[in-house]
Amino acid sequence: MTPFLNIPRRLTCVLLAMGLLAPIASWAQNPAPLSKVRITTSLGDIEAELYADKAPKTVANFVQYVNDKHYDGTIFHRVIPGFMVQGGGYDGQYREKKTRAPVAHEGRQALAAGLKNTTGTLAMARTNDPQSATAQFFINVVDNAFLDPSFQSFGYTVFGKVTSGMDVLQKIRNTPTGAGGPFPTDVPRTPVVIQTITLLK
Template sequence: MKYIFLIVAVLLALGGYYFINRSSGSKNIQPTVEQKDAEKINLTLATSKGDINLELYPSAAPKTVANFVKLVSSGFYNGTKFHRVIADFMIQGGDPLSKTDDPRVGSGGPGYRFEDEINPKSIGVDDVVIAQLESAGYKYNYNLKSLPVDVGALAMANSGPNTNGSQFFIVTYSPQPHLNGKHTVFGKVADGASMGMVRNIKQGDVIQSVTISQ
């Protein structure tokens, strides 16, 4: 799988606290994010609980995928922890401060920020909501094939518009439509066994390594 062309430089200032809001709902079994007719990148998160297979979609978020691949290739995520887990909602990781249990955990990143990659119309966000989000500072790319924040979605955690860095979250049980238009979804959990592993993750579990499959 070709992914070298995806690597892009993103050199902006770091800051902010990465978070998403809690919501809960019915417990589905399989990841529901779908992506058709698109090149994908396969990778595996080897965790202290077991392996989680993921798929990344460059057509949905090319810069975000490039950033993730770059960080993975440098070993950035190795030894980081899932520092935030909310039952029936999501697991969150990717903060380098979690390697040492730094009290500032939740605010760390790679040393830069980059913009969101979201096409709200492609995921059914209402025009009124889009206008409200744009007024709040969100800027959208209507040429992208965005993915919704559904079960199994792999998305960027952030502290508001255009504050992406290294932290990410995976939705565990129910779709989160209230997050559509606010978070860049750049991949999904690849299979049911991996989805089960995601649901077994507890706060403090470690990402031992991340491997990209060609």
Template structure:
């Protein structure tokens, strides 16, 4: 086999492999309210996401879900009567890799109300990437006003009682990570799965 033919054959194999890989993680563009099941060490939560109001945020979240990037991570920050946050760390507090930051969709009209899921970010507006949190109460102070807010992109449809139980766990200050409000007994996100469309 000559060199040109070998190069063409190799390129074809790589191209086919990339198509197969893309198909493995394909997200149905017609499912505007996809549901994700979060299997945790405290029970299961199902969230319904809203692509009509927060399409960039939903697609970003689903990319991590379908690639298994949330599997075996922890809810590392629990503040009773405020939020339960996770998605960014392994149980030993190793930071998970992040994709690029996304545009802040906090102006979508979705509010940081009890049982909603939103993206965590740094102080700058467009710094959300993979970490998310659940609102444990109505947190109007996280909505946009004279500043950018935190982008809500869905809500819990099943397992609200699991979130309520998470919010009540004992927490402590982790000197190793310099964090407060870390659960004494780790809350593990065992697996996140995109459910079939209704």
């Protein structure tokens, strides 16, 4: 099932499909409080820090996908200026990649630890089901407070933040979009490819 919600474009509640991680290896059991990754794209590199001390299951899940090379050759298939850029779930032919079981939702825990959907933060994508995040993630290109957990909503789990490459993020944000594959809108006309994601520490 594709992680997209039929909501007005401006308030498109990020459907964000992600992946869970059953307790994996010692890293998942005891993740470093702060890790960094490099997202190498066809438009340049983005580096981000991951907050394993604030969203441990989410970060362990993401790192496992990184180590499994799941993201290599995937695309940013959803780009909305004034909102976010989303990727990690489809290859260049718009084929959906297989994922593991969903990861437990940690949005409220992360929010309590100070992580909000602000500009440059990474968060997990999902469907309407808050427990459906697997591998897809998005990067907020503006402050999106309405995506934060609240009494009425589970929100979206923030697990990292861009530390360098905001210029690259802006290039992705500003790329022309239209229809592509199974998606009627918001797909970059020239594919923006995630060539690989590398764990730096």
